[in-house]
Amino acid sequence: LAFRNPDVQWSRASGEISNEEFRTKQYKESTRYRTRAIRFKMASHWEDFYSQHLPPSDFEDNRTLLKEFCERHNKAGERIALITSGGTTVPLEHNTVRFVDNFSAGTRGAASAEYFLDHGYVVIFMFRLKSLEPFTRHFNGQKFMDMLELNDRGPNTTITVKPDSVDILAPILARYQAAQEGGRILYINFTTVQDYFWLLRAACECLGPCGPKAVLYLAAAVSDFYIPSNEMPTHKIQSDGGPPIINLQLVPKLLAPLVNLWVPQAYVVSFKLETDENLLVAKARDALKKYKHKLVIANLLQTRRHRVVFVTIDSSFEIVLTREQMLSGIEIEDVIVSNVVLHHTDFIQHDQY
Numbered sequence: 001l002a003f004r005n006p007d008v009q010w011s012r013a014s015g016e017i018s019n020e021e022f023r024t025k026q027y028k029e030s031t032r033y034r035t036r037a038i039r040f041k042m043a044s045h046w047e048d049f050y051s052q053h054l055p056p057s058d059f060e061d062n063r064t065l066l067k068e069f070c071e072r073h074n075k076a077g078e079r080i081a082l083i084t085s086g087g088t089t090v091p092l093e094h095n096t097v098r099f100v101d102n103f104s105a106g107t108r109g110a111a112s113a114e115y116f117l118d119h120g121y122v123v124i125f126m127f128r129l130k131s132l133e134p135f136t137r138h139f140n141g142q143k144f145m146d147m148l149e150l151n152d153r154g155p156n157t158t159i160t161v162k163p164d165s166v167d168i169l170a171p172i173l174a175r176y177q178a179a180q181e182g183g184r185i186l187y188i189n190f191t192t193v194q195d196y197f198w199l200l201r202a203a204c205e206c207l208g209p210c211g212p213k214a215v216l217y218l219a220a221a222v223s224d225f226y227i228p229s230n231e232m233p234t235h236k237i238q239s240d241g242g243p244p245i246i247n248l249q250l251v252p253k254l255l256a257p258l259v260n261l262w263v264p265q266a267y268v269v270s271f272k273l274e275t276d277e278n279l280l281v282a283k284a285r286d287a288l289k290k291y292k293h294k295l296v297i298a299n300l301l302q303t304r305r306h307r308v309v310f311v312t313i314d315s316s317f318e319i320v321l322t323r324e325q326m327l328s329g330i331e332i333e334d335v336i337v338s339n340v341v342l343h344h345t346d347f348i349q350h351d352q353y
């Protein structure tokens with residue numbers, strides 16, 4: 001390619017530069033073109049995904065909410081954490097009856113949101129619809145009903161919290177109300193991997209101006225395989241045609257454009273989920289080398305509630321909760337978020353962005 005650059009050819013032919021200068025120029029030119037080619041290759045993949053899939057129906061409303069939230073808190077100089085949480089689905093039909101799901105209860109994301117709020121961050125909680133949410137997660141299933149008491153059935157019915165539940169409900173309610181009243185948390189939900197892609201990019205666009213004050217904490221379990229829209233049947237797959245053959249394609253990794261193009265100044269934390277201990281740290285480090293962000297939190301499916309490994313490009317350390325700590329109600333997300341906040345503070349103070 002360098003030979004095609006008329007400036008370089010002319011300079012050499014006119015004897016204006018030495019052989020060595022010529023070679024240096026030639027090298028620089030070819031590197032410039034090669035970088036462009038790599039960018040194009042990377043871009044085409046995720047951009048194709050957007051061009052082939054429509055945004056969710058409530059996309060514009062969500063974009064407006066994100067913009068307002070980020071502008072308001074950026075103006076106030078606050079730190080913002082974008083937390084993704086829960087698993088994405090991959091529909092098998094346009095009129096979706098069946099879909100492939102990704103494993104995640106949303107505990108990691110929902111608990112972490114509460115701890116980021118405790119550390120003074122404002123939070124964008126981007127979660128899979130019907131997965132766990134901050135605050136309400138404590139009262140899942142019948143727990144909430146069991147805390148209430150119905151008094152005096154009739155026209156003067158009142159409902160009270162049972163005395164032995166007040167101590168449980170009160171502190172959580174106080175944290176919830178503080179977050180709500182101050183407009184410190186924004187809830188945005190997704191279901192499919194396509195929704196997730198559109199919403200995550202919109203959130204990044206709004207977070208861009210926040211620079212290093214933004215933390216992206218990507219705890220959602222994102223699908224790695226999908227059926228492209230143009231290959232998906234419109235209606236429910238019928239069983240009388242025999243077993244269906246489903247051809248899955250690779251979902252492009254969003255970390256690449258996210259780190260390099262959308263929020264290059266933000267502090268990006270990705271998670272790595274494996275089931276084989278032997279792969280865990282190596283795969284986390286591969287991700288850091290590939291995407292060039294600062295921190296991967298690696299966890300095994302089987303032990304994720306009490307053990308994670310913080311992996312940076314040149315170090316790693318474990319956070320492990322003992323049985324006693326778990327029994328006393330300590331959550332691993334409390335320790336994870338405290339450590340992320342320390343790393344983020346260091347990142348801001350030492351201008352590492």
Ligand code: PMT
Pocket residue numbers: 086103104105106107108109218219220221222223224251252253254255256269270271272273274299301304
């Ligand atoms: O919700 P819980 O039940 O509490 O469980 C928490 C958890 C195990 C889901 C969480 O701790 C976790 O590990 N989340 C990340 C799961 C995941 O998608 O891992 P991965 O190894 O497939 O992806 C690694 C990273 O790449 C992720 O941060 C993801 O945001 C990103 N990714 C993944 C796929 C994709 N197409 N694009 C991406 O950018």
